[in-house]
Amino acid sequence: MTDFHTLGLSSSVLEVLEKLGFERPTDIQTKAIPILLQEDPTDFIGLAQTGTGKTAAFGLPLIDLIDTSDTAVQALVMSPTRELSQQTAKQLIDFTSNNKALNVEVVYGGANIVTQIKALKKTTQIVVATPGRLIDLIKRKAISLENVQYVVLDEADEMLNMGFKEDIDDILSYTPQDRVTWLFSATMPSEIRRIVKKYMQHPKEVSINAREKSNKDITHQYVMTKSSNKLAALRRFLDIQPDMRGIMFCRTKRETQQISDELTEKGYGAEALHGDLSQGQRDAVMKRFKSRSMQLLIATDVAARGIDVNDLTHVFHHTLPDQLESYTHRSGRTGRAGNKGISLVFINPRESRRISELEGKIKVKFERVEVPTKEALTSIRVQNWANLIQNTTVDAQADILASEVEKQFAGLSKEDLIKRLITTQLDHLSTQASEPADLNEKHGSSNTQSNGNMLRYFINVGMMDGLTKGDLIHFLSDVSGVERTLFGEVTMQKSYSFFEVDKSQASGMANNFDDIEIQGRSIRVNRDDSGGGSKRSQHQSHGRKKDKRQKPRQQFSRSRRGRR
Incomplete structure (x- = not known):
């Protein structure tokens, strides 16, 4: 079986990997690292899904290729969002922990640019950046790219989806013609091919079977309900699985905040993550999410880039993304590190054809599941409550208080007492009286003419x-x-x-x-x-x-x- 010692990495890097607990390389690392380390540097395309170890695939070779005696910026890593930039820089810094002569800096929007300019005045060989902030720094002459030998376009498809095409063109014009370009992406749309044709020469391409591998651990499901009932349906799934922990993706910032507010009002542990939040607010939300202070993160596609949480049980899709390729980015947030996960899409009857399109595009089968009815929800909630009671450790004070309470219940039979306890649980059910008992819809039940009532x-x-x-x-x-x-x-x-x-x-x-x-x-x-x-x-x-x-x-x- 392949291990890191067979990939050509230096003993210094191998020592760090051992300290960090890296045991075996992922598929993309196994195939990419030997190519990127070769003496005659080559342009490279790596196609792999989110969560497959791409940062180490390009980061480890970079560290070995950098000339630490040269204080100029030699490598540039471009990422679509500040979260992903921070995450990438942190991992690169970890990989250089025993190489004090190599310095990594990260620059991104939403942070003090003066502080970043000061940091760049120090010796910096690797810069991780978002395109927008990098353009600002170039215009201020705060950074020079004339000695850059390696350019890494990380999550290239997402950068294009976010409108960074012109920025990428502009930035690359400041780098030497003979630089090496490494492009990593989950998908290969036509715009990526344009970049390849324009900026890369005879690139070597590695495409791992990440789609099949990741989908083994992810169960893809959908429910069909009216758009106006999607939030009620979500609440029922949260109610029947209290240990669930996940992300719900929405299309707009307004929709994200609205859903978060409505869930919070009803007592659910949910918070929004979107571009209208300040960097401090975003960091605080992510800190609470990672510390399990909330159950559900409601996010836009852009805001969720760079989220690195390995134990999510669910990814919810309030609406499918406009670009179906983005579904793989979303669903890849669960089913990580050997854990099983569920990707659940909420659709209305008119959107059923999009599930078929998605099945054909990403080669997976979607399972239709039912939104729990009120009756099923009631039964499951009471059953969960009964299991909780059965598994509760008896407190020492309970023995003392039991004798006092027992007198009050003396006139009740065991059956009557159980029924009264169940009734107290039914009083706390969150379903609203105005909600239909059954939120499920049938294929084609919603057409151009009104039906029913x-x-x-x-x-x-x-x-x-x-x-x-x-x-x-x-x-x-x-x-x-x-x-x-x-x-x-x-x-x-x-x-x-x-x-x-x-x-x-x-x-x-x-x-x-x-x-x-x-x-x-x-x-x-x-x-x-x-x-x-x-x-x-x-x-x-x-x-x-x-x-x-x-x-x-x-x-x-x-x-x-x-x-x-």
């Missing part, structure tokens, strides 16, 4: 207005006076949306929005009986009579609405 409506408000589905329901509820729980499926397009409302509340629904204007634009609502929603959107956004009375403008911000 719901009617479907059109409104000329959409994603371009900066709304989440939750925001839209709040707005509809505030204007119409209909309780939020009586709204059903919401489908948002760029400039318009469709929503369902209980038939009992539909009378006069459209009339409630007469003369309502948002930022000078007339709001129109009507029954979706005739199709052609997008055309109506254009027709109804114009042609309002200017002499009509204008009601006070409704605000989309939740801070202006009370809670119902």
Whole structure:
């Protein structure tokens, strides 16, 4: 079996690895390190999923290749986020613990740039950086890349997804033509191929079977429920598995914060992680998460980059990412270090085809699971409570107090006492009376026409207005006076949306929005009986009579609405 001694690493690096407890290299390390260490440096492409040991795959060869007698910056590692940059730099520093002449510095946005400039004035051979901050430092002439021999593009696909293409082009223009470029990525989209063609010469490529390996430890599942019921469904999964610990991914910062707030209000250990938080706030959230002070982290894809936690049991997807390749990054947060994990997607009936697309793209099979019904949740909660009682160590004080309490229960039989104890547990169940007993939906149960007790409506408000589905329901509820729980499926397009409302509340629904204007634009609502929603959107956004009375403008911000 391959070990680090067979890969060509120096005795100094091997000694550090032994101290750090590294025993056997991963697949990407086994294949990449010998290539990167060869005397004639070569451009290199390493394709491997998150959590497969890529940092050591490029970091260990770098440490052996750096000339410590040269005080110039010789290696540049670019990462998409500050969290990943910090994590990478920390690991490189650990690898250089017995080489005091080699210095690693990390620079990223959100930190004091003056402090970073001072640090770079010291001898620094390896710089780990986010593209945006590195551009700032180059423009300030605080760093020179003219002696860089090695450039590492880490998580290259994510850097492109985050819009760093032009920054990467700009940064590479400051490096020597004869530098060596090592590119590591989980996927190989066309934009990555463009970089390869433009900046690399006859690169050697290693693609490990990381997808199959990681998926062995990850069970991929999905549930089908209305979009408006996704949060209720999540709560039920949290309730039946109190030991669950995971991350839920959301598309937007607003959605992330909203879900976190609603879970916190109901007593769940959840916090949000997104780009609107300061670096200090982000660090504090991650510290609490790693110390197990919370059960669930609610995060955007960008904010979650660089999170390094090996014992997550679940990854939840409130919505699938726009780029299906990003699913592998998300799901790779669980099933690490030999642990089993579950990746669970929440979809509505209209999104079922995306599961099929995903199965074809990443070559895994998704298992459909059911959201626990109220009855099942009740049974499981009570069973968990019974197991807790059975496994509780009796406190010494209990013997003293038992005789006093026993007198109060003297008139109750064992069966009556058990029933009363169970009733106290039922009183604490978190399911709301307004929630349906069964939150599951069937394939195709949500179509272009309303069904059951719901009617479907059109409104000329959409994603371009900066709304989440939750925001839209709040707005509809505030204007119409209909309780939020009586709204059903919401489908948002760029400039318009469709929503369902209980038939009992539909009378006069459209009339409630007469003369309502948002930022000078007339709001129109009507029954979706005739199709052609997008055309109506254009027709109804114009042609309002200017002499009509204008009601006070409704605000989309939740801070202006009370809670119902």
